[in-house]
Amino acid sequence: MEASPPPFFKRGPSPAFRLGVFALLAIVLMVLDARFGYLEPVRQAVSVILYPLQQVAAAPGAVLGRISGYFTSLTTLQHENAELRTHTLKQAAALHGLEALKRENTELRSLLDAKPQVAPDSVLAEVLYAARDPFSRKFIVDKGLNDDIQAGVAVVDSEGVIGQVTRVYPFVAEVTQITDKDQAVPVQNARSGLRAIVFGNGKEGTLDLRFMTVNADVQVGDILVTSGIDGVYPPGLPVARVTSIDRDGAQPFARVSCAPLGGVDRRGHVLVLTSKRDLPERPAAKESSAAKDKKSTRGGS
Amino acid sequence: MIPLGRPQEILLPVPTGLIAVTVLGALLVNLIPLPAPAIEMRPDFCALVLVYWGIHQPRRVGFTMAFLLGLAMDLVDAGLFGQHALTYVAMLFAAIVLHRRVLNFSLVGQSLHILPLLFAGDLIAVAVRLLAGYELPTPTHMVGSLVGALLWIPLCVLFRLPRLPKAGIDRV
Numbered sequence: 001m002e003a004s005p006p007p008f009f010k011r012g013p014s015p016a017f018r019l020g021v022f023a024l025l026a027i028v029l030m031v032l033d034a035r036f037g038y039l040e041p042v043r044q045a046v047s048v049i050l051y052p053l054q055q056v057a058a059a060p061g062a063v064l065g066r067i068s069g070y071f072t073s074l075t076t077l078q079h080e081n082a083e084l085r086t087h088t089l090k091q092a093a094a095l096h097g098l099e100a101l102k103r104e105n106t107e108l109r110s111l112l113d114a115k116p117q118v119a120p121d122s123v124l125a126e127v128l129y130a131a132r133d134p135f136s137r138k139f140i141v142d143k144g145l146n147d148d149i150q151a152g153v154a155v156v157d158s159e160g161v162i163g164q165v166t167r168v169y170p171f172v173a174e175v176t177q178i179t180d181k182d183q184a185v186p187v188q189n190a191r192s193g194l195r196a197i198v199f200g201n202g203k204e205g206t207l208d209l210r211f212m213t214v215n216a217d218v219q220v221g222d223i224l225v226t227s228g229i230d231g232v233y234p235p236g237l238p239v240a241r242v243t244s245i246d247r248d249g250a251q252p253f254a255r256v257s258c259a260p261l262g263g264v265d266r267r268g269h270v271l272v273l274t275s276k277r278d279l280p281e282r283p284a285a286k287e288s289s290a291a292k293d294k295k296s297t298r299g300g301s
Numbered sequence: 302m303i304p305l306g307r308p309q310e311i312l313l314p315v316p317t318g319l320i321a322v323t324v325l326g327a328l329l330v331n332l333i334p335l336p337a338p339a340i341e342m343r344p345d346f347c348a349l350v351l352v353y354w355g356i357h358q359p360r361r362v363g364f365t366m367a368f369l370l371g372l373a374m375d376l377v378d379a380g381l382f383g384q385h386a387l388t389y390v391a392m393l394f395a396a397i398v399l400h401r402r403v404l405n406f407s408l409v410g411q412s413l414h415i416l417p418l419l420f421a422g423d424l425i426a427v428a429v430r431l432l433a434g435y436e437l438p439t440p441t442h443m444v445g446s447l448v449g450a451l452l453w454i455p456l457c458v459l460f461r462l463p464r465l466p467k468a469g470i471d472r473v
Contacts, residue, residue: 018364019394026368026390029383034433039382046376050332053325054377057332129334133378135435181435 040167047169054172058128121275123147125155127268128172137180137202138163143272144171152232154273160238160261161185161226162270175270178239178260179204187239188227192217195227198240198258207240209256214247218256234273238262312464315358319463323350324370332377341441344449347374347385348392348422352415353456355396356403367393384429388422395421412453419446 013021032038125141143149145168155162155175164183167174176183181202187209188195194217199208212218222242228235240258247254327346335343347370354362371386378385395418396403403414423446427437 015394015397019390022364022368022390023387026383026387030381033382043376050373050376053329054332057329058334061334131378133380135430135438
């Protein structure tokens with residue numbers, strides 16, 4: 001049995017008291033972070049301190065990757081090379097057509113007095129690691145504020161949209177995948193031109209096309225591309241393919257599932273589109289919600 | 302206070318450097334990028350090391366350290382700022398409260414104590430996330446805690462090594 005310690009053994013406040021103080025502090029931090037987002041400067045500072053540690057931790061994996069890459073057999077490389085060659089040829093043919101179309105497009109646009117479209121600048125970034133957090137779908141890339149990456153820009157790969165940069169630190173950036181819960185991408189159906197918003201649902205490899213009326217013009221196999229009306233994603237990037245449609249007359253909306261086209265979960269390198277389009281000032285919040293209503297009724301008809 | 306059941310071991314005192322190095326090492330191991338399936342199975346090494354020192358040296362690990370370590374993990378995990386901090390502080394508290402009891406058991410018995418402790422940490426994280434409006438994680442997420450409890454045994458053996466009395470020192 002232990003008696004209470006003599007007063008000359010100073011032990012400070014009891015563990016329970018300390019638990020209370022620190023738990024309260026943690027809860028305050030969480031509320032500040034979740035509700036108000038006041039803690040960005042703190043995050044930036046901690047991130048800079050942690051950066052060397054992250055580099056050290058990632059080093060063994062990088063070295064292993066390099067070693068295994070060195071031992072990739074010659075035949076695999078030759079095979080890949082040939083494949084890439086044919087791919088380039090095919091793309092070159094398409095590109096010639098594209099050049100002509102681009103020229104034509106700029107001429108037509110100038111005729112119509114429309115703004116020229118800007119080709120987005122991009123930065124190649126390496127995926128450092130996937131966030132360990134089981135609740136969200138995010139990964140960290142090795143480019144940050146130093147490479148002119150801003151929060152909010154789109155992240156793509158050769159196949160389509162992967163996600164959006166949600167936080168930028170000096171040397172790294174945090175990318176939220178489009179499959180993250182409630183991550184929304186405004187899209188347009190490439191076949192019918194119907195505009196909609198595709199939402200992540202937190203599951204790997206599926207997206208939901210929400211708020212589509214039961215009779216909306218959507219078919220299985222339709223390709224959804226970014227519509228560009230949000231000002232975040234440049235228009236025309238492929239996002240997802242519709243995989244199943246459940247039109248239940250009893251429900252107000254059809255249940256449309258899609259599969260992302262980009263290698264959302266399986267890319268080692270991604271392109272971060274750095275240039276933001278200079279769009280006119282956003283209208284006030286009230287007006288924008290009214291515009292949204294208008295859009296959804298139009299989409300439904 | 303002599304533990305019942307097994308003889309009291311006399312070990313060298315723990316240098317503060319050892320605690321710092323092990324905690325930093327745990328943070329480093331947590332930072333190692335892994336492919337997706339392995340990531341779900343990975344135990345939280347920071348929590349494990351923190352609980353270890355909480356049980357073995359309850360006076361030497363502070364809540365401040367647990368808190369700061371938690372903040373670092375929150376940043377790395379791209380999660381809610383303060384969630385790991387809360388979890389770690391709570392786990393350290395539990396470890397300090399339990400330390401007299403746990404040390405009386407064999408290593409297997411100890412790891413059976415660690416298992417619910419790690420699960421409790423998981424539960425706090427889940428509760429916080431549910432309150433913040435996230436969805437439940439997949440059940441496989443809990444496998445990490447199971448692995449962590451199993452790792453308790455090698456961890457104890459490993460951390461005891463630098464504290465073993467030097468050979469021959471008592472024979473002089």
